[in-house]
Amino acid sequence: MAGQTLEIIYDVPRVEEKLILKSAKMRGLSVRLTNVRQQHLLFDKPSVDISLVRCISMYNAAHSAAVREGVGVRAINSSEAIIYSGNKILTVSRLKAAGLPTPRTAVGLDDEAAAKALENVGLPAVDKPPIGSWGRLVALIKDELTFKTVLEHRRMISSTIMKTHLIQEYIDIPNRDVRTVVLGDEVLGAIYRYRGDGDWRTNVARGGVPVTAFLNDELREISIKTARAVGGDLVSVDIFETVDGSYLVNEVNGVPEFKGLMQATGVDVPEKIADYILGQLRR
Ligand SMILES: Nc1ncnc2c1ncn2[C@@H]1O[C@H](COP(=O)(O)OP(=O)(O)O)[C@@H](O)[C@H]1O
Ligand SMILES: [Mg+2]
Numbered sequence: 001m002a003g004q005t006l007e008i009i010y011d012v013p014r015v016e017e018k019l020i021l022k023s024a025k026m027r028g029l030s031v032r033l034t035n036v037r038q039q040h041l042l043f044d045k046p047s048v049d050i051s052l053v054r055c056i057s058m059y060n061a062a063h064s065a066a067v068r069e070g071v072g073v074r075a076i077n078s079s080e081a082i083i084y085s086g087n088k089i090l091t092v093s094r095l096k097a098a099g100l101p102t103p104r105t106a107v108g109l110d111d112e113a114a115a116k117a118l119e120n121v122g123l124p125a126v127d128k129p130p131i132g133s134w135g136r137l138v139a140l141i142k143d144e145l146t147f148k149t150v151l152e153h154r155r156m157i158s159s160t161i162m163k164t165h166l167i168q169e170y171i172d173i174p175n176r177d178v179r180t181v182v183l184g185d186e187v188l189g190a191i192y193r194y195r196g197d198g199d200w201r202t203n204v205a206r207g208g209v210p211v212t213a214f215l216n217d218e219l220r221e222i223s224i225k226t227a228r229a230v231g232g233d234l235v236s237v238d239i240f241e242t243v244d245g246s247y248l249v250n251e252v253n254g255v256p257e258f259k260g261l262m263q264a265t266g267v268d269v270p271e272k273i274a275d276y277i278l279g280q281l282r283r
Contacts, residue, residue, distance in 0.1 A: 003028070003030070004029060004030065004049040004050075004281050005029070005030040005031070005032055005047065005048045005049050005050075006024050006029045006030070006031050006032070006048065006049070006050055006051075006052060006277055007031075007032045007033075007034055007046065007048035007050070007051040007052065007068075007073075008020060008021060008024075008031060008032070008033050008034070008051075008052050008054055009034045009036060009051055009052065009053045009054060009055060009061075009064045009065075009068075010033070010034070010035060010036070010054045010055055011035065011036050011037050011055040011056055011057055011060050012037075012056050013035075014054075014056075014257065014259075015259055016054070016257055016258060016259060016269075016270070017054050019269075019270035020052065020054070020270045020273055020274065021033070022270065023268075023270040023271045023273065023274040024273075024274045024277065026274070027274045027275070027278060029274065029277070029278070032046075032047075032048055034051075034064075036055060036060050036064050041063075041064055041067040041068075042067075043067060043070050043071055044071060045071040045072060045073065046068070046071070046073065048073060049073075049281055050073065050074050050075075050076065050277060050280060050281060051064075051065070051068045051073055051074070051075045051076070052075075052076050052273070052277065053065045053075055053076065053077060053082065053255065054255055055255060056255070058082065058083075058086035058087075058131055058254075058255075061077075061082045061086070061254065061255050062079045062082040062083050062086065063079075065077065065078060065079035065082055066079040074280065076233045076234060076277070076280070077231075077232050077233055077234060077235070077254045077255070078231060078232075078233075080231055081230050081231040081232040081233070081235070081254050082254040082255065083254075084230040084231065084252075084254075085230045085232060085235055085251075085252035085253060085254035086131060086254055087130045087131055088128060088129075088130045088131070088132075088166050088251055089107055089130045089164070089166055090130075091230060091251055091252050092105050092166075094229040094230050095226065095229055095249050097229070098225055098226075098228070098229035100222065100225055100226060100229060100249050101222075101246065101247060101248045101249065102248055102249050102250075103126075103168045103169050103171050103240065103248050103250065104121060104168065104169040105121075105166060105167070105168045105169075106118075106120050106121050106166075106167050106168075107164070107165070107166055107167070108164070108165040108167060109163075109164055109165075110163060111151050111155070111163075113165075114127075114151060114165035114167065115147070115151075117165060117167040118141065118147055118167050121167050121168065121169050122169065123141065123142060123143065124140060124141060124142045124170040125141045125167050125168060125169060125170055126138060126139070126140060126141065126167070126168045126169075126170050127139045127141050127147070127150050127165055127166070127167050127168075128165075128166050128168070129154070129161060129162050129164060129165070129166070130161060130164050130166055131161055133205075133253070134203050134205035134206070135199075135201040135203035135205060135206045137154070137162075138201060140170065140200050141167075141170075151165075171240045171242060171248060171250075172242070172243055173202075173240050173241060173242075174241065174243070175194055175195050176192040176193055176194045176195065176202060176211075177192070177193055177202045177238055177239060177240050177241070177250065178190055178191070178192060178193075178213055178219065178238070178239040178240075178241060178247075179191050179192075179193055179210075179236055179237070179238055179239070179260075179261065180215070180219060180220075180223040180236065180237045180239065181234075181235075181236045181237075181256055181258050181261050181269065182223050182224060182226070182227040182232070182234070182235050182236075182237060183233065183234050183269075183272055183273065183276050184233060184276055184279075185224065186272075187215060187219070187220045187223045187224060188258075188261070188267050188269055188272055189212075189215060189261050189264075189265040189267045189269075190212075190213040190214070190215040190219055190223075190265075191210045191211060191212055191213050191260060191261050191264045191265060192210070192211045192212075192213045193208040193209065193210055193211075193260070194208060194209045194211060195207075195208060196208050196209060204257075204260050210260035210261065210263060210264040211264055212264045212265045218247060219239065219247065222237070222239065222247055222249060223237045223239075226249050226252055227252075230252050230254065232252065232254055233276070233280075234256065234273065234276075235252050235253060235254055235256055236252070236253045236256035236257070236258065236261075237249060237251075237252055238250040238251045238252070238253075
């Protein structure tokens with residue numbers, strides 16, 4: 001509803017946040033910007049009607065959503081959805097519970113357990129920490145020596161979460177994966193992300209190239225079910241297409257970037273987000 005206030009909570013402003021701000025204002029919403037790097041968050045009701053959480057840091061995002069929820073302000077996404085999509089082990093747990101297909105995954109909470117997880121999954125495998133993005137620390141393990149190196153490197157990082165290994169069968173994807181963006185009950189679009197030069201990962205941050213993809217019914221259904229599994233209003237879903245043409249859900253992002261999807265498909269995602277927020281305020 002015009003006259004109501006949307007809060008955009010962020011840590012590092014990206015082009016996405018600027019575009020959402022513009023679209024929200026065009027629809028008559030007042031917008032309050034909260035930079036969590038500079039402003040503290042109080043467990044008192046702020047004079048906003050809804051909060052859109054856009055922090056890059058998963059913990060910043062989850063914590064700021066939680067503070068707002070604690071005083072009765074709806075956060076998009078909810079702290080729970082941010083936590084479940086921000087941690088790949090929790091995500092796979094929700095996907096499995098919802099009956100969604102995923103790559104075969106084993107969890108090793110320490111080095112010895114990780115070695116057994118790799119043995120179980122077999123080579124080649126992919127080793128990733130539960131929390132991370134842009135392909136960082138996601139390693140392709142083709143032999144024991146590489147695995148030993150990865151274990152050694154992760155031991156050097158002094159945080160428990162980085163000693164946790166999610167080990168997954170390597171899926172032989174056709175040079176690209178599929179990314180969809182879901183908002184409420186709608187899948188806004190789908191893109192392929194083609195591997196860039198010199199990297200096996202498809203992340204745009206690693207040189208991946210976004211190209212529009214046909215959003216078939218199966219992709220649509222998997223995407224919606226995935227968003228529901230983590231309880232997200234606005235999420236992106238990364239999907240692998242196997243050589244036999246079936247789909248596996250790789251991961252979910254609870255604070256999705258969508259610049260690539262906008263460029264490739266022409267879908268005005270910020271406009272859709274502003275409309276969705278207005279719809280939520282009317283409820
Ligand atoms: N099991 C896998 N099989 C094949 N490729 C993978 C697998 N897991 C990850 N990748 C590749 O690595 C990229 C980054 O992994 P991902 O799990 O999405 O972590 P991030 O959160 O850093 O994006 C994926 O987009 C994909 O290209
Ligand atoms: Mg990813």
